[in-house]
Amino acid sequence: MVQTELQHLKIAEYLINCINTGVYQEGDKIPSENELCSRFAAKRSVVRQAIARAANLGWLTSRQGKGSFVNKKPRPVSYSLSSQTRFSDNMDDQGIVHSCKLLNCMMRRSSETEKHYLQLENDPSVYELEILRFVNQCPISVTTTLLPAEKVPRLEQHLINFHSLYQVLSDFYHLMPRRSKSIFQAMLPDTRDAELLDIPENVPIIRIESFVNHLKNHPIEYSNSRIRGDMEKGLITF
Structure with missing residues (x-):
């Protein structure tokens, strides 16, 4: 994979790590797409791909017009x-x-x-x-x-x-x-x-x-x- 293809994975890993370490807790709203674009110097499409990955893995729920929020994760x-x-x-x-x-x-x-x-x-x-x-x-x-x-x-x-x-x-x-x-x-x-x-x-x-x-x-x-x-x-x- 080229670097640009890896970028959404790095952003998704960042979000998941923040959830795991308690930076974002259950019910919290994560930074907006604009904030993440600015923080990672990334295109909006890349950020959306990262959020979608975290959501598909069960970490986030996206609500149209409101943003993305941290899900309750089951305890292993x-x-x-x-x-x-x-x-x-x-x-x-x-x-x-x-x-x-x-x-x-x-x-x-x-x-x-x-x-x-x-x-x-x-x-x-x-x-x-x-x-x-x-x-x-x-x-x-x-x-x-x-x-x-x-x-x-x-x-x-x-x-x-x-x-x-x-x-x-x-x-x-x-x-x-x-x-x-x-x-x-x-x-x-x-x-x-x-x-x-x-x-x-x-x-x-x-x-x-x-x-x-x-x-x-x-x-x-x-x-x-x-x-x-x-x-x-x-x-x-x-």
């Missing part, structure tokens, strides 16, 4: 990832109010890849669940989980008043899930995930693909979690 949540990670335990340990919502539950035939992941041999059927999780009433993650149907028969009967998948697996099926592997990837959300997580489509998310066993070599779950990048701080323990 520390999420400890280990072989025995449980969302509810993680939040309880930190004293954070949390909840979850079961969006979908269906039984279907697995794909060849899913059969391989879950080592399905006799019965290729899986339960697919989609779970939306919240902290302090704010959506933080959406997870698609696959479970071998033969290991969790009549699962749908145990999902009334759902609040914890692993509690269901433990109470009704005597399964003790242990994470064996997780793959992380930073990416942008698709339209549906952005709507569920209440974020703009250009705010990054963290995708965690996890493989979970019961005992040592008995796959019980394959999951794909999409977590808001502006709300989660990962902690991996060894």
Whole structure:
């Protein structure tokens, strides 16, 4: 990129840094376009591009004829990832109010890849669940989980008043899930995930693909979690 193309990024970074350090606080109006043009010796189009970037990332809201104002930013949540990670335990340990919502539950035939992941041999059927999780009433993650149907028969009967998948697996099926592997990837959300997580489509998310066993070599779950990048701080323990 040439210098002129980088200028709007520098202005956006300046605004975000001012918000992070408390120079501009929630509800404050940031300097006008004219002020920013003068301060950075920049064209109005460049300043507008910078403000739009900060707004798209969730830091600002622009109001026609009034200017741009600082949004309330969610406080990042520390999420400890280990072989025995449980969302509810993680939040309880930190004293954070949390909840979850079961969006979908269906039984279907697995794909060849899913059969391989879950080592399905006799019965290729899986339960697919989609779970939306919240902290302090704010959506933080959406997870698609696959479970071998033969290991969790009549699962749908145990999902009334759902609040914890692993509690269901433990109470009704005597399964003790242990994470064996997780793959992380930073990416942008698709339209549906952005709507569920209440974020703009250009705010990054963290995708965690996890493989979970019961005992040592008995796959019980394959999951794909999409977590808001502006709300989660990962902690991996060894």
